[in-house]
Structures are given as structure tokens and as C-alpha cells.
Amino acid sequence: MTPARPDSPAQGARPAQAGGSGTPAPRAPLPGVRVDLRDVAAMSWQLSTLVNAGVPVLRCIEVCASQTRSVRMASVLRAVCLEVEGGASLSSAMSRYPRVFDRLYTSLIQAGETGGALDVMCSKLALFVERRYELRGQLRGALAYPAFLVLSALGATAFLLVYTLPKLMDVFTDLGAELPAITRGLMFSGAFLQGNWIWILPVVLGTAAAGVVWHRTPGGHRLIDRLWLSLPGIGPVAQQISMARFAHTMSVLQAGGVPLLTTLEMARDVVGNDLLSSEIEAVRRSVEGGQSLGESVRAARFIPPLVSQMITVGEETGKLDEMLMKVSVFYDRQVELILKTATRLIEPLMIAVMALVVGFVAMAIFVPLADLTTQVR
Known part of the structure; x- marks a missing residue:
């Protein structure tokens, strides 16, 4: 298990909402929405930690959405959750937001999904973005x-x-x-x-x-x-x-x-x-x-x-x-x-x-x- 990085960009706790039953589906953000690189780096470390701990992918994204300090990042991650719930792969869901998850990011996620080494790829991505x-x-x-x-x-x-x-x-x-x-x-x-x-x-x-x-x-x-x-x-x-x-x-x-x-x-x-x-x-x-x-x-x-x-x-x-x-x-x-x-x-x-x-x-x-x-x- 890869430990969480204590020196990674700060995140403020937010109440968990994504994926909860009874919660109305959030409006999908525009594909061209931008998110600060600091928030992408923080989310990447959290995703890496959760995936390495064996948490299911959908739950990983839900937790990241509930914990990020960025409203835009939370909106994008909730939209990714909906895509994954609908049967899409994580890489294809992320690729809908190229200004948040660029081609390199989604390609590594896809490589991890294909090779069964998503935990390894998430760790590499976290280091790369940081x-x-x-x-x-x-x-x-x-x-x-x-x-x-x-x-x-x-x-x-x-x-x-x-x-x-x-x-x-x-x-x-x-x-x-x-x-x-x-x-x-x-x-x-x-x-x-x-x-x-x-x-x-x-x-x-x-x-x-x-x-x-x-x-x-x-x-x-x-x-x-x-x-x-x-x-x-x-x-x-x-x-x-x-x-x-x-x-x-x-x-x-x-x-x-x-x-x-x-x-x-x-x-x-x-x-x-x-x-x-x-x-x-x-x-x-x-x-x-x-x-x-x-x-x-x-x-x-x-x-x-x-x-x-x-x-x-x-x-x-x-x-x-x-x-x-x-x-x-x-x-x-x-x-x-x-x-x-x-x-x-x-x-x-x-x-x-x-x-x-x-x-x-x-x-x-x-x-x-x-x-x-x-x-x-």
C-alpha cells in the first residue's frame, strides 16, 4: 500500500455526496472546464492511495469527489462517477475532460486498466503530476x-x-x-x-x-x-x-x-x-x-x-x-x-x-x- 503524501497539496474536507442514493444527479460540467494543477495533484495522490488499498474504482472516485477542496474538481469527478456507473471505463470517463485529465493522464490510466496494474499507474501518475x-x-x-x-x-x-x-x-x-x-x-x-x-x-x-x-x-x-x-x-x-x-x-x-x-x-x-x-x-x-x-x-x-x-x-x-x-x-x-x-x-x-x-x-x-x-x- 502506498502511503498518502503528507506534503501533497492541501485538501479541505467536504461532505460526501457523490454516488449517494436519494441525491439528485449533478449537472455535468462542460468538457472545457479547467481545474488548478494543485487540485489535480492532490486528487491523484488520494486516488493512488485508495487504489493501492484495494478500494473499488467507483468508490475511489466518490471519495476523491467528496474530499477535494475544488468545486470544479468535485463536479468533474461526480460526472466521472456517473460515467463509470453507466459502464464506461475510468480512462474513457476521464478523457471527456481533456483540460483536467490530459491525454497522457488518461493513457496511463488506460494502460493500468488493460494490464491489471492500475495501482502502479496511479502511483506513477501521482508522482508525475506532483x-x-x-x-x-x-x-x-x-x-x-x-x-x-x-x-x-x-x-x-x-x-x-x-x-x-x-x-x-x-x-x-x-x-x-x-x-x-x-x-x-x-x-x-x-x-x-x-x-x-x-x-x-x-x-x-x-x-x-x-x-x-x-x-x-x-x-x-x-x-x-x-x-x-x-x-x-x-x-x-x-x-x-x-x-x-x-x-x-x-x-x-x-x-x-x-x-x-x-x-x-x-x-x-x-x-x-x-x-x-x-x-x-x-x-x-x-x-x-x-x-x-x-x-x-x-x-x-x-x-x-x-x-x-x-x-x-x-x-x-x-x-x-x-x-x-x-x-x-x-x-x-x-x-x-x-x-x-x-x-x-x-x-x-x-x-x-x-x-x-x-x-x-x-x-x-x-x-x-x-x-x-x-x-x-
Whole structure:
């Protein structure tokens, strides 16, 4: 029996309702409904624990529905219960909600059902989804503090330009003080922002919206992904994150007995980079044509040699899933180390930049004040 994870995302208890007699059938949620990955991870661990304990599948889903803290997740799970009660398999019932249970998730459930190893697949799924959740949290955590510092610096600068500086300028003008170039430049910037914000704001928002729309086009998305991979510092991190996803997905699916070509299709869709997805698709076509996986991966330009070497060893020893998991663990640790180091370096750097920006504005204010003090003396 697999123990429940104490460090898995928190769940709040809810009264059991799903599947109870006398309870009206809930309205089925829309197939496009989204559920937070944290709630999917928590439900996956609970499902794994219950299945490993020998609880019948239908009862497992009912318990998960009654215990999840997410109203949307509970609604989806109750709908899955109704499907299973009607004779559908768990994988086919879950596949009706692709934004909650993606193709990889339902394929592993199906592999577990077919091979009579649903408990093993549920455990692998729980680990897989939890790792995805942890990685997303690490990325957000690494970006949160620098973003806060940038917004703070922009807010402080805007306040000084729009509110503080104009009031002081009136005083300087009345006293006939000669303003230095730095102060005059900031005065002009503040006056420009105050007088033209009504059209500056729509232009900025419109440009941002156009950028988002362009990024969603195939050409725009591919160009941005290529740019990410080519940027010094950022490119290697993006590549390692994608390789960790690729190797982990391949490992879990291969351990579950999913056919190699299907495994490559799913791995192609989870790497999160169009350029790497294209290379994995080329690998899939090469394998389909008769080449070994190791040879096909070796020919890919943006896939590191370590990946192809470990895959070749896995093919030769018959332990492909284990070798891929080792690759995944290696890149996960590399990414975690880089993010921690980058966070430690970015914090003082952003504080220094923030101090320079605010100091520049403060200088524009205090230089005329110092001149006035000298004149008075």
C-alpha cells in the first residue's frame, strides 16, 4: 500500500455526496472546464492511495469527489462517477475532460486498466503530476520577487514624476531657481505622461494584446521559442526544463507499456517549446521508419547528447524507462540549482537597479534644492 503524501497539496474536507442514493444527479460540467494543477495533484495522490488499498474504482472516485477542496474538481469527478456507473471505463470517463485529465493522464490510466496494474499507474501518475506542480511553483517563485521589485520601482518612479516633482517645480519656478538638465528632462517626462495618458494607456494595452495574439500564431510562437533557446543564460534553462519534461513523460509512459510511437507523440506535446516539439516529431517519424530511438535522438540538433546516450544505454540493456527517469532527475536537479542561484543573484541586482532609478529621480529633485540653499546662504 502506498502511503498518502503528507506534503501533497492541501485538501479541505467536504461532505460526501457523490454516488449517494436519494441525491439528485449533478449537472455535468462542460468538457472545457479547467481545474488548478494543485487540485489535480492532490486528487491523484488520494486516488493512488485508495487504489493501492484495494478500494473499488467507483468508490475511489466518490471519495476523491467528496474530499477535494475544488468545486470544479468535485463536479468533474461526480460526472466521472456517473460515467463509470453507466459502464464506461475510468480512462474513457476521464478523457471527456481533456483540460483536467490530459491525454497522457488518461493513457496511463488506460494502460493500468488493460494490464491489471492500475495501482502502479496511479502511483506513477501521482508522482508525475506532483512534479509538474512543483516545477511550476519553482518557476513562479523565481520570477515573483524580481517582478515585485520591478513593479515597485516603476510605481515609485511614476509617483515621483507625476505627483511629487510637479509640486516642487512650482516652488522652484517661483523662487527663480535655475533647473539642471536632469530636472528639466524629468519635468518634461512627467508633464508628457500627465497630459497624454489617455491615449498612451490604450496604445500600450493594444500593443500588449497584439503581442499576445501574435505569440499564439504558429509563426510567432515558433519564433519566440527559438529566441528563448538562443538567449544566453535563459536558453540552457529553457532547454533543460523541456528535456526534464520529455524524459519524465517518456519514462512514465514506457513503464506503463504505452507503445513507443504513442509515447513520442505525447512527449512531443508536453515539452512546451515548438522548436523542440518539431525535433521530437522528426524523431518519431525516424523511429516509425525503422531507426532506433537512440540514433533518431542523436540526429536532433537541440536535444543534448546526454539524452541520446542514456536512451541508447536503455535500449541496449532493456531498461529504457529507468534510464529516461535518470535523465529526468538529472535535469530536474540542474533546473532547481540554476533557479536557486539565479534568484540569489537577481535579488541584489534588481535592488541595485531599483536604487539607481529612484536615486536618479531623487537627484533631479534634490540638486535644485541644494542650489537654492546655497543661494540663500
